[in-house]
Every structure is written in C-alpha cells, then in structure tokens.
Amino acid sequence: GAGVSQTPSNKVTEKGKYVELRCDPISGHTALYWYRQSLGQGPEFLIYFQGTGAADDSGLPNDRFFAVRPEGSVSTLKIQRTERGDSAVYLCASSSSGTQGYEQYFGPGTRLTVT
Amino acid sequence: GQSLEQPSEVTAVEGAIVQINCTYQTSGFYGLSWYQQHDGGAPTFLSYNGLDGLEETGRFSSFLSRSDSYGYLLLQELQMKDSASYFCAVRVSGGGKLIFGQGTELSVKP
Numbered sequence: 001g002a003g004v005s006q007t008p009s010n011k012v013t014e015k016g017k018y019v020e021l022r023c024d025p026i027s028g029h030t031a032l033y034w035y036r037q038s039l040g041q042g043p044e045f046l047i048y049f050q051g052t053g054a055a056d057d058s059g060l061p062n063d064r065f066f067a068v069r070p071e072g073s074v075s076t077l078k079i080q081r082t083e084r085g086d087s088a089v090y091l092c093a094s095s096s097s098g099t100q101g102y103e104q105y106f107g108p109g110t111r112l113t114v115t
Numbered sequence: 116g117q118s119l120e121q122p123s124e125v126t127a128v129e130g131a132i133v134q135i136n137c138t139y140q141t142s143g144f145y146g147l148s149w150y151q152q153h154d155g156g157a158p159t160f161l162s163y164n165g166l167d168g169l170e171e172t173g174r175f176s177s178f179l180s181r182s183d184s185y186g187y188l189l190l191q192e193l194q195m196k197d198s199a200s201y202f203c204a205v206r207v208s209g210g211g212k213l214i215f216g217q218g219t220e221l222s223v224k225p
Contacts (some may be wrong), residue, residue: 004157031210031211033212033213034212035215040217040218041217041218042119042202042204042216042217042218043202043213043215044215045159045212045213045214045215048210048211050210055206055210056210058211058212059212084143091157091158091159095211096161098209098210098211099209099210100211101144101206101210101211101212101213102145102148102163102165102206102211102213103148103160103163104158104211104213105160106157106159106161107157108157108159109157110155
C-alpha cells in the first residue's frame with residue numbers, strides 16, 4: 001500500500017513569510033508525528049497526534065509553529081514569520097497507534113529553505 | 116534533560132560484523148528503537164527493545180540493558196548497501212514520542 005507522503009518536497013521562502021507543509025499518513029494509522037532534521041543531526045521531535053488531538057506538542061520550538069489534524073488523517077504543519085534558522089528537512093511519520101509508536105513509518109520529507 | 120550518545124562514524128569491510136553502541140540519559144524510558152537512513156532518504160525502522168536482552172531480525176540484532184542505560188545494534192554479514200546512517204531513538208512515553216541520537220555513519224568498504 002501507499003506509504004507516508006509529504007508535499008511539497010521542496011519549499012523555498014523568504015524570511016518573514018508563512019508556510020504550510022502537508023503530510024498524508026498511511027491509511028488507518030491513528031498516530032502521526034512531525035520531526036525536523038538538520039544536516040548531520042538526528043530527527044528532532046516536534047509534535048505527536050493521536051487521532052485529531054495533539055497528544056504531545058512539547059517539541060514545538062515557539063508559538064510560530066502550529067500543526068493541525070482536523071479529521072484524524074492528513075496533517076498540516078504551519079510556520080509563521082519564518083526565520084533562516086527554520087531551514088531544515090521536515091519529516092512526518094505515522095504509526096498504527098500510539099502504543100506502536102516505537103515503529104514509525106517516515107515520509108520523504110519537505111526540505112524548507114528560508115532565504 | 117535528554118541525551119543519547121553514539122559514535123559519529125564507523126567503518127567496516129564487506130562480510131564483517133559491526134556493533135553500534137548507544138548510551139542514553141532521558142527523563143522517561145519505555146524502550147529503544149533503531150532506524151536506518153540512507154543519504155537523502157527517509158528513516159526506516161529496524162528494531163525495537165522494550166525489555167532487556169537481544170532481539171534478532173535477520174542480519175540485524177539489537178540489545179538493551181536498562182540498568183546500564185545502554186543498547187547496541189549488531190549488523191552481521193555486512194553488505195555495501197548497509198552503508199547509511201543509523202540512529203538509536205528512545206521512546207520516552209507510552210505514546211510515540213521518540214528522542215533520536217545524532218546518528219552513526221556506517222561506511223562499508225569492499
């Protein structure tokens with residue numbers, strides 16, 4: 001079946017602009033995660049959804065970052081007033097449930113570049 | 116705080132065995148996962164230890180000692196395609212929040 005998909009694959013934006021990154025998880029997976037990864041680093045946790053609700057948003061760096069999952073499937077990560085330090089690959093992952101969260105299926109990522 | 120330590124680079128030859136160690140200090144611990152990531156690719160799940168001991172999955176095995184806050188990934192019969200980055204990740208809650216290490220870049224030489 002289809003894996004996790006993310007759009008766009010690449011996004012270049014100017015400092016101060018607003019961006020939205022989309023994630024389509026594996027069908028039937030109730031848990032969804034957002035990470036960001038800088039070059040040479042491991043993925044850094046941002047937020048975890050169980051169904052429609054954010055079960056843990058402790059990794060969001062500040063209030064410029066926000067994520068939604070209104071119908072418990074597709075999720076959107078929203079970044080306001082982008083800064084150059086936001087440049088990274090944003091990864092989305094899903095798991096069949098939160099209790100199976102040790103086994104996450106990752107999408108190919110969105111490479112965000114803020115100029 | 117949360118910290119995971121793993122070697123930054125490991126080199127080995129085809130057909131050999133390599134062990135990648137991971138030590139951790141986290142505020143919660145439910146288990147240790149291992150992921151593989153090829154250059155430009157997505158991380159893919161390899162193995163998970165929720166309890167102490169050895170888990171074997173084909174050429175890959177993973178070990179956990181909770182009392183030592185230590186685990187390792189063992190790769191046997193190395194192949195060129197195993198050249199990639201390997202990440203240990205601590206599951207810090209009953210849900211799916213994973214804290215990743217910085218990764219070990221494995222180079223397999225002919």
